[in-house]
Amino acid sequence: MVSSYRGYRAPQGMLSWALHRLTGxxxxxxxxxxxxxxxxxxxxxxxxxxxLFIYHHPAFVVGQIALIASVYYHAANGIRIILVDFWSNGYKYERQLFYGAMTVFFIAFIPTATIMIMALLDEL
Amino acid sequence: MQVQFRIERFNPDQDTKPWFGEYTVDVEPTDRVLDALNLIKWRQDGTLTFRRSCAHGVCGSDAMRINGRNRLACKELVRDYGSKITIEPMLGFRVIKDLVVDMEDFFASYRTLQPYLVNDEPPGVGRERLQTPEEREIFDDTTKCIMCGACTTACPITWTNEDFLGPAAIVNAHRFIYDSRDHGANERLDVLNSKSGVWRCRTIFNCTEACPRGIEVTRAIEQIKRTLLTGE
The missing domain is CATH 4.10.910 (30s ribosomal protein s13; domain 2)
Incomplete structure (x- = not known):
């Protein structure tokens, strides 16, 4: 029932879950x-x-940036899920925890991506 | 105000796949979506089929997807949606006709969790089983369930996994597991600890968002998970 996913207007919780699966x-x-x-x-x-030339190919470097984004998102949102699971008040702050996880994600990802993109541009 | 309705229609005797019917109705902004559906059925197309009974958010008959999210048509005001409203049946169940879905599996899941008081001992004082307000408070939230199916069919896990018991069944198990008068908690927890039980929940929170009674569904499921882990 893949079409079901399109048939439901995703609330933020569903988006975070879908991203968690995709990045995983x-x-x-x-x-x-x-x-x-x-x-x-x-x-x-x-x-x-x-x-090793495969890893240095620009297409692969872009893939590595996507990989870093996936690892960061999966890690940050994973902590959010652990908090929802083990902290009895976690459910109340599920949305705030998501925004917190996204903040952590961007704080970690922007500098990393900048460094990787600079290195990629240097090589080209 | 004039509102354009797009309603998913499906008659298994005539149609091979669902299609959308379009209807324009004149309604008051304070009318409910159910009122508009009634107007369409009574004045435009008598074949439009949907469930409704009390029309006051208590019986749980008219859960459907309104603009892509599970809602009770009798609790939603037209003015909150604007001039275009799309209505579809709940996801994950077989459509019997138009907005009516087959909820047999839904109730079968519910029954596997013994949603009734399990206690063979005679009542203590007089004819009543007493409990303190504090003991009652623990499961107060889950007593509000009306079995409309909005939570279960909002859950992406139930769309792809037929075995998952679903949020509604778990909510009704929660209502008895934490009841101090009940003795059936272990049997229910055994079912909930199985592969199709609470561990299928991925804390997506669609159920909590969809519940028309405002039950903190995910909280109840998480509480059961923690009970299974810690025994408390």
Whole structure:
């Protein structure tokens, strides 16, 4: 019932959950990729070094910025979910906690993204 | 004021898939969405099908999606929506006709949690089972449920997982689990501790947002989760 997701006008709680799932899946996807590249070290450092150009490709760097965004969001919102789960008054502040998590996200993400984008522009 | 209604229609005897009917009605701004639906049914199209009974937010018959969110049509004023209102049936249930959905599974989930007093002992004093106002207060919020289904069908988990008991069933279990007169808490907690129980809840808060009775649904679910973890 994928269409159901479109059929409901998402309140902020549903948006935060959808983003949490998407970012979680994104990070998991990268983890698989990471496992594969580490596995390739077994075939010798030369092969590993030869394939490093993939990680330096601009498209991949953009992907890494998305990865950092995913990790930051998933971590910040994860703390919010833990607070809602374990703190008996957490439910009252669910919305404020979301805005707090978003603030933490932007404080962490903006400088990181700036550094990564600068490095990417230097390479181009 | 003139209001344009888009209403999702589906008659399984004629239609292969749902379609939207458009109706323009003259209503007072203080009329409720249900009044407008009645006007459409009585004066424009008698085949429009929806449930309603008390029309005062107590029976829980007329839960539906109004502009994309679960609401009771009898509690929503037209003026709060403006001149265009879209009405659709609740999500996740089979549509029987137009806005009427099949709620059999919903009530089946509810019944698995023994939503009644479980206590084989005779009442202590006289014929009553006494409890203090403080003991009553613990589950006061969840006594307000009218079983309209707005919370359960607002939950994204129920749209894709048929086994999940759903917020409404959990709310009604909560009402008895924390009742000092009841002895069935362990059996209910066993069901709620299963794969289709409270752990399917991802604290999305759609249920709390949708509840027309203002029940803090997610709070009740979270309280049960903590009871399962700590035994308190």
């Amino acid at each position: 899946l994104g990070v998991l996807l990268f983890l698989f990729l990471h496992i594969i590249d580490i596995f390739l070290v077994g075939y010798g450092p030369e092969l590993f070094d030869d394939l």
